[in-house]
Amino acid sequence: MTEGLIRSSKSATREALSFCRQCMGMCGTVVSLDAADRVVSVRGDREDPSTLGYACFKGLNAAEAHNSSVRFLKPMKRMPDGELVPVDREQVLDEIAERIAAIVEADGPEAVAGYRGGGAFFTSSSVMMVPAFLSALGSPKAYSSVTIDQSAKVVALGRIGIWPPGRTPMSRADVYLLVGANPLVSVSANGFDTRNPTKRLRAARERGMKLIVIDPRETETAHFADIHIQPLPGEDCAVLAGLLHLILEAGWQDHSFCDRYADDVAALQRAVASFTPAEVARRADVPEATLREAARLFAHDCHSGPAAGSTGADMAPGGNLAEHLIECLNIVCGRYLREGAEIEHPGVIHARQPIRAEVIPAPRWWEQGAKSRVGGFGQLDGELPSGTLPDEILEPGAGRVRCLISHGGNPASAIPGIEKVEQAFSELDLLVAIEPFPTMTTALADYVLPPTLQYERADLPIWLYESLVSPEPYTRYTPAIASPPEGAEVVDDHVYFSGLAKRLGLSLELLGEPLPVGTPLSTEEILARTASQAPIPFEEIKKAERGIFLPGEKQYVEPGAPDSPHRFSLLPQDVAEELRSVAAMLDQPPLGTEPYRYRMAVRRLRDANNSAGLALPSIKARVPFNPGFMNPEDMAQEGISEGDEIEIASGHGAIRVRAESDPSLRRGVVSVTHGFGALPRAEAKYEDVGVSTNWLTSTSDASRESINAMPWMTGFPVSIERVEGASDAIAVTS
Ligand SMILES: Nc1nc2c(c(=O)[nH]1)N[C@H]1C(S)=C(S)[C@@H](COP(=O)(O)OP(=O)(O)OC[C@H]3O[C@@H](n4cnc5c(=O)[nH]c(N)nc54)[C@H](O)[C@@H]3O)O[C@H]1N2
Ligand SMILES: Nc1nc2c(c(=O)[nH]1)N[C@H]1C(S)=C(S)[C@@H](COP(=O)(O)OP(=O)(O)OC[C@H]3O[C@@H](n4cnc5c(=O)[nH]c(N)nc54)[C@H](O)[C@@H]3O)O[C@H]1N2
Ligand code: SF4
Numbered sequence: 204m205t206e207g208l209i210r211s212s213k214s215a216t217r218e219a220l221s222f223c224r225q226c227m228g229m230c231g232t233v234v235s236l237d238a239a240d241r242v243v244s245v246r247g248d249r250e251d252p253s254t255l256g257y258a259c260f261k262g263l264n265a266a267e268a269h270n271s272s273v274r275f276l277k278p279m280k281r282m283p284d285g286e287l288v289p290v291d292r293e294q295v296l297d298e299i300a301e302r303i304a305a306i307v308e309a310d311g312p313e314a315v316a317g318y319r320g321g322g323a324f325f326t327s328s329s330v331m332m333v334p335a336f337l338s339a340l341g342s343p344k345a346y347s348s349v350t351i352d353q354s355a356k357v358v359a360l361g362r363i364g365i366w367p368p369g370r371t372p373m374s375r376a377d378v379y380l381l382v383g384a385n386p387l388v389s390v391s392a393n394g395f396d397t398r399n400p401t402k403r404l405r406a407a408r409e410r411g412m413k414l415i416v417i418d419p420r421e422t423e424t425a426h427f428a429d430i431h432i433q434p435l436p437g438e439d440c441a442v443l444a445g446l447l448h449l450i451l452e453a454g455w456q457d458h459s460f461c462d463r464y465a466d467d468v469a470a471l472q473r474a475v476a477s478f479t480p481a482e483v484a485r486r487a488d489v490p491e492a493t494l495r496e497a498a499r500l501f502a503h504d505c506h507s508g509p510a511a512g513s514t515g516a517d518m519a520p521g522g523n524l525a526e527h528l529i530e531c532l533n534i535v536c537g538r539y540l541r542e543g544a545e546i547e548h549p550g551v552i553h554a555r556q557p558i559r560a561e562v563i564p565a566p567r568w569w570e571q572g573a574k575s576r577v578g579g580f581g582q583l584d585g586e587l588p589s590g591t592l593p594d595e596i597l598e599p600g601a602g603r604v605r606c607l608i609s610h611g612g613n614p615a616s617a618i619p620g621i622e623k624v625e626q627a628f629s630e631l632d633l634l635v636a637i638e639p640f641p642t643m644t645t646a647l648a649d650y651v652l653p654p655t656l657q658y659e660r661a662d663l664p665i666w667l668y669e670s671l672v673s674p675e676p677y678t679r680y681t682p683a684i685a686s687p688p689e690g691a692e693v694v695d696d697h698v699y700f701s702g703l704a705k706r707l708g709l710s711l712e713l714l715g716e717p718l719p720v721g722t723p724l725s726t727e728e729i730l731a732r733t734a735s736q737a738p739i740p741f742e743e744i745k746k747a748e749r750g751i752f753l754p755g756e757k758q759y760v761e762p763g764a765p766d767s768p769h770r771f772s773l774l775p776q777d778v779a780e781e782l783r784s785v786a787a788m789l790d791q792p793p794l795g796t797e798p799y800r801y802r803m804a805v806r807r808l809r810d811a812n813n814s815a816g817l818a819l820p821s822i823k824a825r826v827p828f829n830p831g832f833m834n835p836e837d838m839a840q841e842g843i844s845e846g847d848e849i850e851i852a853s854g855h856g857a858i859r860v861r862a863e864s865d866p867s868l869r870r871g872v873v874s875v876t877h878g879f880g881a882l883p884r885a886e887a888k889y890e891d892v893g894v895s896t897n898w899l900t901s902t903s904d905a906s907r908e909s910i911n912a913m914p915w916m917t918g919f920p921v922s923i924e925r926v927e928g929a930s931d932a933i934a935v936t937s
């Protein structure tokens with residue numbers, strides 16, 4: 204038997220329907236269980252009405268995770284000798300509560316912070332526990348993976364304004380423009396139909412939908428594109444401004460929409476005047492003709508369908524501006540649902556409300572409310588930017604963060620600037636991780652609290668972003684179908700929060716209603732509470748074993764107030780300044796000064812999900828470490844052969860990886876996947892765990908966006924050098 208695998212190798216005795224909660228896919232699955240209710244295997248459910256049988260390698264592999272021998276099955280406490288040892292749950296909660304109380308007593312509630320990662324967002328009964336716990340405590344120090352991901356979208360809406368009916372859905376699009384997204388692999392992209400993405404894309408193509416992809420790599424998604432613009436990473440602002448230039452110059456905008464809702468189109472046109480096709484083509488290193496074709500296809504030949512960005516656009520220098528320009532394309536071309544149009548997803552778990560065709564003027568949320576202590580960054584969706592967390596811990600003074608509760612995330616791996624993050628987390632007085640597996644974060648934690656895994660808990664698909672999971676009003680319920688491994692003392696995540704709240708005398712709230720303190724709600728009851736605004740009773744959602752497309756009256760976009768004075772803000776002052784600084788770079792050579800002759804590109808791997816599951820044997824067999832993908836011609840030019848050790852350096856740090864040829868990647872780029880590696884102190888071997896790309900990134904002001912403090916993770920300059928006389932094994936630190 205493979206190491207780390209399978210405590211129970213019994214054969215299956217029954218099957219149960221459920222859905223996978225490892226990513227936004229929420230794929231319908233058939234789970235085989237043994238007589239002791241342990242997961243034996245998983246397959247995609249061909250009869251699933253939403254995801255139509257799709258399931259990826261990661262999802263099919265869930266039995267391995269559930270039964271893994273490295274999984275934490277008991278609450279763990281770090282002893283003075285550095286070892287984590289199992290401890291009784293009540294004792295652990297007593298100790299943690301006591302330590303939190305002492306920190307609050309000494310330094311106030313803002314010394315306590317919380318971080319939510321993917322594991323928290325995909326656990327519907329517990330996703331609101333970090334914010335509930337912190338607000339009961341009175342601490343504004345809420346963080347999550349959202350602000351090291353695509354919070355540029357929140358910034359864009361905050362600066363440009365909101366159109367409540369949203370963009371034209373993919374089902375009614377005659378064109379779709381994707382910027383830095385590969386939904387066929389990531390099963391994720393704002394508005395793209397990811398319920399079995401390849402099948403959905405094929406169907407859309409068959410009915411005539413055109414696809415434009417902007418990506419330095421000829422991705423699995425770009426393979427289907429009518430037009431693929433393949434710029435250097437980090438040049439999306441130039442490319443998008445160039446498209447706007449062409450569209451406005453040709454007069455292809457939606458004049459009536461612009462006249463009614465955007466009175467600064469002329470100002471935008473002036474601001475993009477210098478982004479001529481020739482200048483943009485040179486700077487982004489793309490053919491001028493391709494830019495012209497893309498502008499024509501999007502704005503002239505097609506009349507509906509949105510532009511949408513993802514991590515490739517949002518993680519680059521200028522990510523906030525890139526998302527702003529994407530929204531400008533949608534506004535200028537009128538790619539929004541209009542009065543009278545049917546709303547495909549009027550809300551399933553979220554309360555339904557009338558949706559009007561009118562602009563909510565730029566709310567600039569971050570300008571009010573709590574600010575980060577260091578840097579003065581404001582809140583986005585009630586959270587402070589994760590790019591400010593290391594400084595909040597390290598910077599002495601009143602309000603310094605001394606305790607961090609990490610829920611279903613791996614912030615030590617995920618937050619840029621790995622050395623500083625390691626130092627910051629080491630200086631915490633208390634680090635608690637609600638986490639099923641050993642990670643970089645648990646390696647630094649004082650306590651690890653083990654949760655149930657997906658098939659062991661009742662759930663709903665991620666409801667916070669429900670319209671991103673399904674373009675139709677579909678939801679489903681799953682009961683807990685599997686039992687945790689023998690002897691496990693795991694509980695659903697919310698139990699830890701209610702246990703701590705009770706000891707600290709805090710009253711937690713869920714959706715504005717207090718949760719009982721004495722006898723905490725069961726998972727089932729929390730889910731029912733969460734779904735209390737659904738248009739049908741929770742009991743009915745529960746009865747539909749493959750989920751339910753909510754019946755009932757269709758909802759249409761209602762007319763806006765005829766005299767509404769509100770308009771979009773296409774060119775607020777800060778955007779104008781950012782655009783000017785991009786314009787000022789247009790005549791500079793794109794690949795900067797020696798030795799930084801390449802650009803870094805983020806990319807996700809099909810077989811791994813960020814840092815999760817990388818230690819599982821079957822995933823390790825496929826992706827033991829993260830290679831440095833390069834175009835074969837660049838490799839030849841640099842004298843690098845397949846498998847050679849190369850050093851990639853940024854202004855912040857260096858990593859050594861094995862080079863792997865990737866002809867789908869354009870020249871001038873090296874692409875390395877994040878989530879791998881170990882802490883600097885672990886001195887692990889690259890061949891064993893890969894290396895963190897967060898050696899190359901930083902949370903310093905010079906390497907992050909304004910407003911959301913989003914550290915740059917793609918599109919920044921790097922040098923590449925073949926390591927001469929390399930030893931067989933690559934050390935992770937360099
Ligand atoms: N350099 C660089 N850095 C990046 C990125 C990048 O592209 N480049 N990407 C960024 C992005 S987009 C993101 S989202 C973040 C990722 O940020 P995080 O979400 O913090 O990191 P993950 O590695 O996804 O960690 C998820 C954790 O959840 C745990 N988990 C799995 N199942 C469960 C469960 O059922 N319950 C609980 N409680 N936990 C569970 C997993 O074991 C894993 O440790 O990283 C960011 N950091
Ligand atoms: N298999 C798998 N699925 C995942 C994840 C995973 O790790 N593995 N992670 C999940 C998470 S946390 C997230 S946030 C989503 C993200 O989902 P996506 O945003 O779709 O992520 P990727 O698949 O990496 O696609 C990003 C694309 O951007 C391109 N790119 C890189 N730099 C630039 C640039 O500067 N400009 C442009 N235009 N393109 C650029 C890359 O070549 C890549 O094709 O995926 C989720 N799904
Ligand atoms: S795509 Fe996501 S939800 Fe679907 S099986 Fe894979 S990991 Fe699970």
Ligand SMILES: [Mo]
Pocket residue numbers: 348352
């Ligand atoms: Mo993400």
